[in-house]
Amino acid sequence: MSATIIDGKAFAARVRAQVAEHITRLKSEHGLTPGLAVVLVGEDPASQVYVRNKGKQTVEVGMTSIEHRLEADTSEADLLDLVRKLNVDPKIHGILVQLPLPDHLNSELVINTIDPAKDVDGFHISNVGLLGTGQTSMVPCTPLGCLMMLRDHHGSLSGLNAVVVGRSNIVGKPMAQLLLGDSCTVTIAHSRTKNIAEVVGKADIVVAAVGRPQMITGDWIKPGATVIDVGINRIPNGEKTRLVGDVDFDSCAAVAGAITPVPGGVGPMTIACLLANTLTAACRANGLSEPSGLTA
Ligand code: GUN
Numbered sequence: 001m002s003a004t005i006i007d008g009k010a011f012a013a014r015v016r017a018q019v020a021e022h023i024t025r026l027k028s029e030h031g032l033t034p035g036l037a038v039v040l041v042g043e044d045p046a047s048q049v050y051v052r053n054k055g056k057q058t059v060e061v062g063m064t065s066i067e068h069r070l071e072a073d074t075s076e077a078d079l080l081d082l083v084r085k086l087n088v089d090p091k092i093h094g095i096l097v098q099l100p101l102p103d104h105l106n107s108e109l110v111i112n113t114i115d116p117a118k119d120v121d122g123f124h125i126s127n128v129g130l131l132g133t134g135q136t137s138m139v140p141c142t143p144l145g146c147l148m149m150l151r152d153h154h155g156s157l158s159g160l161n162a163v164v165v166g167r168s169n170i171v172g173k174p175m176a177q178l179l180l181g182d183s184c185t186v187t188i189a190h191s192r193t194k195n196i197a198e199v200v201g202k203a204d205i206v207v208a209a210v211g212r213p214q215m216i217t218g219d220w221i222k223p224g225a226t227v228i229d230v231g232i233n234r235i236p237n238g239e240k241t242r243l244v245g246d247v248d249f250d251s252c253a254a255v256a257g258a259i260t261p262v263p264g265g266v267g268p269m270t271i272a273c274l275l276a277n278t279l280t281a282a283c284r285a286n287g288l289s290e291p292s293g294l295t296a
Helices: 008-030 043-061 077-089 106-113 125-132 142-153 172-181 196-200 251-253 268-286
Strands: 035-041 064-070 094-097 162-166 185-189 205-208 228-229 233-237 240-243
Touching: 008 043, 008 142, 008 172, 008 268, 035 043, 035 077, 043 064, 043 268, 064 077, 064 228, 077 094, 077 106, 094 268, 125 172, 142 172, 142 205, 142 228, 162 172, 162 196, 172 185, 172 205, 185 196
Parallel strands: 035 064, 035 094, 162 185, 162 205, 205 228
Antiparallel strands: 233 240
16 A cells, blocks of 8 residues: 555644634633534434534533423424524534434525524525625535645645535535536546546546445546545445445555545544634634634
């Protein structure tokens, strides 16, 4: 194996430490404590674990964490009422409504009811438009985490060929916008892309976000390329299961210059960037300078 392993766990710990340091200063110099509200509807087990981790890490960096756990049969009107209350609560700087929502709730309507300035997921249509036009926005957490790791590894990304595999609204599309913002030449490849191995083979940077276990293999990768694996897939492993990415790690690590593992790569960066976004939102709401290195 020749590739440098990009340690997302260690990177995320550094991001959280930076966030915590900034919050200590906000508290002492401005009497300001950033607050994050997380809304969970229903009892999806994976969402519960995720929300618990968010709450724990929010408190660890010195923010206020507010959790609203609503019954699975909560009406849309009640959920929208809660979002509107959080929108005008001055102690709350970030609002996250955990997805997926139960089927009877319109996710788009709920997300687009969040005040865009408090939309720390970056999913509100206003933030999508601001990012697409290169204006200041809230940026989705997972692509922001990937961008931070890429900037750290490469310094400048200018002029590099980047291929994003996957076209989701949550990762693929915003990732492509961010790479374009850093002056990469960007291609989005997806399930209908012809000669996808050849397309990926031209990339200096590959970001894999398709949700297909170990789809990208070493023979697709240009020697020395940087491979960022956003996938989290559970596959059978004897009696048990194990987590793998969208990238076949062993074969890609033999060819790539740098690669993120699964687990321990992009995964830990998502919550770290959520905390960074909440800090950014709190600074903007109070007319204070933004933390450097923690935004796009
Ligand atoms: N469910 C899984 N990941 C996420 C996320 O990043 N944001 C929200 N709102 N829901 C999720």
